[in-house]
Amino acid sequence: MLLRTKLHGKIYEFPDIRLLMGKANEEKSGDRLAGVGAETAAERVAAKLILAEVPLSVLRENPAVPYDQDEITRVIQDAVDESVYNEIKDWTVGEFREWILSDTTTTEMIHRVSNGLAAEMIAAVTKLMSNLDLIYGAKKIPVTAHCNNTIGAPGTLSSRNQPNHPTDSPEGIRAEIYEGLSYGSGDSVIGINPVDDSYSSVSRLLDMTYDIIKTWNIPTQNCVLSHITTQMKCMQSGSPVGLVFQSIAGSQKGNDSFGISVGMIDEAYELAKKHCFPKGPNFMYFETGQGSELSADAHNGWDQLVMEARCYGFAKRYHPYQVNTVVGFIGPEYLYDARQIQRAGLEDHFMGKLTGIPMGCDACYTNHARADQNAIENLAVMLTAAGCNYFMGLPMGDDSMLSYQSTSFHDAPTLRQLFKLRPAPEFEKWMEDLGLIKNGVLTEKAGDPSIFLKR
Amino acid sequence: MDDTQLAAIVDAIVRELKESGAVKPAASSLDSQAASVSTNLSSPSVVPVKSRTSGSGVNLSIDLPDPTTPQARNTPRVKNPKDSNGLRALMASTTARIGVGRAGPRYSTASLLLFQGDHAVTQDALYRDVDQKLLDEFNLFTVQTKVKGGKQEYLLRPDLGRQLSDDAKRTINEKCQKNVNVQLVVGDGLSAAAIEANLRQIFPVVKQGVQNAGLTFGTPFFIKYARVGVMNDVGELVKPDVVVLLIGERPGLGRAESMSAYMGYKPKYGDTDADRDVVCNIFENGGTNPLEAGAYVVQIAQKMRKNQASGVKLKLAK
Ligand code: B12
Numbered sequence: 001m002l003l004r005t006k007l008h009g010k011i012y013e014f015p016d017i018r019l020l021m022g023k024a025n026e027e028k029s030g031d032r033l034a035g036v037g038a039e040t041a042a043e044r045v046a047a048k049l050i051l052a053e054v055p056l057s058v059l060r061e062n063p064a065v066p067y068d069q070d071e072i073t074r075v076i077q078d079a080v081d082e083s084v085y086n087e088i089k090d091w092t093v094g095e096f097r098e099w100i101l102s103d104t105t106t107t108e109m110i111h112r113v114s115n116g117l118a119a120e121m122i123a124a125v126t127k128l129m130s131n132l133d134l135i136y137g138a139k140k141i142p143v144t145a146h147c148n149n150t151i152g153a154p155g156t157l158s159s160r161n162q163p164n165h166p167t168d169s170p171e172g173i174r175a176e177i178y179e180g181l182s183y184g185s186g187d188s189v190i191g192i193n194p195v196d197d198s199y200s201s202v203s204r205l206l207d208m209t210y211d212i213i214k215t216w217n218i219p220t221q222n223c224v225l226s227h228i229t230t231q232m233k234c235m236q237s238g239s240p241v242g243l244v245f246q247s248i249a250g251s252q253k254g255n256d257s258f259g260i261s262v263g264m265i266d267e268a269y270e271l272a273k274k275h276c277f278p279k280g281p282n283f284m285y286f287e288t289g290q291g292s293e294l295s296a297d298a299h300n301g302w303d304q305l306v307m308e309a310r311c312y313g314f315a316k317r318y319h320p321y322q323v324n325t326v327v328g329f330i331g332p333e334y335l336y337d338a339r340q341i342q343r344a345g346l347e348d349h350f351m352g353k354l355t356g357i358p359m360g361c362d363a364c365y366t367n368h369a370r371a372d373q374n375a376i377e378n379l380a381v382m383l384t385a386a387g388c389n390y391f392m393g394l395p396m397g398d399d400s401m402l403s404y405q406s407t408s409f410h411d412a413p414t415l416r417q418l419f420k421l422r423p424a425p426e427f428e429k430w431m432e433d434l435g436l437i438k439n440g441v442l443t444e445k446a447g448d449p450s451i452f453l454k455r
Numbered sequence: 456m457d458d459t460q461l462a463a464i465v466d467a468i469v470r471e472l473k474e475s476g477a478v479k480p481a482a483s484s485l486d487s488q489a490a491s492v493s494t495n496l497s498s499p500s501v502v503p504v505k506s507r508t509s510g511s512g513v514n515l516s517i518d519l520p521d522p523t524t525p526q527a528r529n530t531p532r533v534k535n536p537k538d539s540n541g542l543r544a545l546m547a548s549t550t551a552r553i554g555v556g557r558a559g560p561r562y563s564t565a566s567l568l569l570f571q572g573d574h575a576v577t578q579d580a581l582y583r584d585v586d587q588k589l590l591d592e593f594n595l596f597t598v599q600t601k602v603k604g605g606k607q608e609y610l611l612r613p614d615l616g617r618q619l620s621d622d623a624k625r626t627i628n629e630k631c632q633k634n635v636n637v638q639l640v641v642g643d644g645l646s647a648a649a650i651e652a653n654l655r656q657i658f659p660v661v662k663q664g665v666q667n668a669g670l671t672f673g674t675p676f677f678i679k680y681a682r683v684g685v686m687n688d689v690g691e692l693v694k695p696d697v698v699v700l701l702i703g704e705r706p707g708l709g710r711a712e713s714m715s716a717y718m719g720y721k722p723k724y725g726d727t728d729a730d731r732d733v734v735c736n737i738f739e740n741g742g743t744n745p746l747e748a749g750a751y752v753v754q755i756a757q758k759m760r761k762n763q764a765s766g767v768k769l770k771l772a773k
Binding site for chain 1: 556
């Protein structure tokens, strides 16, 4: 394999697809940590120049982890629609980029081609996209799903009500849920990250959230984001489960370190279809984020963008209701500053949509990264322009349990009003009936959690 | 579109902007700038302004109380709440920022500035070291991971924070009793303040609890620049049944005292987070109380020994 170019008179050569892919990435601290990042800005562009000429078939034939060693590779490769693949396998990555952006390429055409793609092809074209390309491209690929309500329809923006509490206090969590609902957060899910992963604690929170949903007749679903084994036990014991959650990684070894496997998620998916209380047909919720494979030394020498794309191929197997990257969640060792977090957020959202999954984003940062709330507000505006399905809703964006900051209860209504978007239709109707929203704008009544104290 | 059409559109827009006050005639731009500074300061503010002048601002005097006191923090910012006592009760039930009010869909000014004030002090915890006096109090000797280049390197090289330096291995080999039932280790992690806030309470409870259960406690020590994965090295060296690592969690907004206890049964090279358990969010006044957490840690250690497993394996064994 010869991978060589000249740039400004200098020769650049790359030994294999793995390094070419790594060096073609925009700058990330995690790629540097993995030893695959470009040494100079010129080397990065040289890698992109060559990548633009690589046929898509070569990427399919060079998966990040070999087929016989990795069940995630097998899930992705086995799901490729061979007839679609045969139509596109000779396109170069550069041609693929232009095809996606072309005015004659429709949403339907992209949805069809999605089924012929492997994760490495999706990652490759993402590397050639500028930020505005990623926004424009993703906007062309709406992906909707349905559980108790509809997420991702064009013209809507949803919000996960994330009422985390440092001791899982049901009263405290209830108070936060009320605050969020009063701003119109909760149409994606009322989803709690539990401190205590035990069955008794998780099932208690499922009961409590279900009670709120029933009392107020809210067209939404609940979820407690414990380890999936705990949620499986809850389903089997008859707890009211809305969505079934798990964090996933892009390699078998990465998932090993999360204590999961394809077989385990298959089993959970079967339980979900049988036991979850909402209508469906989409019952699964996954979170991802660049860097978690490298963190578990499970990246097989590949860059974090490729490993992230593989998560989406894995997620697609389960027809999820929602998937979001938690971009910026782990820390500066993978995404150093606001600029890297913003870039990764746009990349992940685009890759998810191109994979064909209903993609949202936890646009966030930790206090040890070089970022602040303004940076995250910027990212949320960019992603809304890109057609992102949903964001997190946290009390002022501050998660006092997970110790990071994300988007807030206020951000969803602001972005909706700014971009003339609406909550999920069933949820908007519910808000209107309660008098919280009118013509897409919050009413005087909104923002007051005490309205939920009496029914 | 031709040029005249374009000019007409531009004219109309400029007229509209002028009427709305968004643009001012060019001549007076200096005056209006000066004026806008003083109006900003004296315009209706949610924070109490002691003395407010009506005229030119010459006698302006602003002297504010600290907005970060518990009382100031718990002030509801919702205009005309339906149930104001109820609202206070809701706010008292959580450390989360609720009842914060709004301006249109955005935050009230007081809530916005309090958030920014908290963010401003948050990062300090990362760059501090654990107080040596505290470590001396518990006779903890100190070893270091392979991180040599200070906190900045610690932040960017988690791989180095998961391995003990050769010096550290030698010291531990010399000083520690081997094959004990429970080996307690303290690590700075991402917050020195977390260790300082909780160690005095949790340490005696764990030690007592272990000994009361008839188990051996070993020789505890401190690891500087530690990540959770360093437990594997400790397990290989000391060969205990259970390793308990008390470590500082990443600092939250305005709060850096949250600590975790990560635990594993016979940790060895290659073990992952799937082989571990954690008791997290340990802090007083709002989190899991360190005394309670200590008792919980002892309980889990016993469960691990009984099932000869930890992490997901322990979960599935139960
Ligand atoms: C960062 C983080 C993660 C990151 C870790 C990646 C990384 N390289 O840092 C990611 C996103 C991968 C993650 C995943 C999960 N996490 Co987590 N995570 C955290 C968080 C927010 C901060 C941890 C921290 O400050 N560590 C301190 C530094 C110094 O440690 P470190 O060496 O840099 O990082 C290690 C630990 O953070 C550890 N870790 C992270 N999460 C978990 C969870 C468990 C059960 C274990 C054993 C270890 C572990 O992984 C890192 C690499 O070794 C805590 C919340 C908190 N307040 O502590 C939750 C937290 C520890 N995680 C939690 C959970 C439930 C999970 C998941 C099981 C979620 C899921 N359903 O899949 C998964 C899988 C965990 C596993 N077995 O591998 C719970 C644990 C609850 C409990 N009592 O068991 C917590 C408390 C948050 C919560 N309430 O949801 N997590």
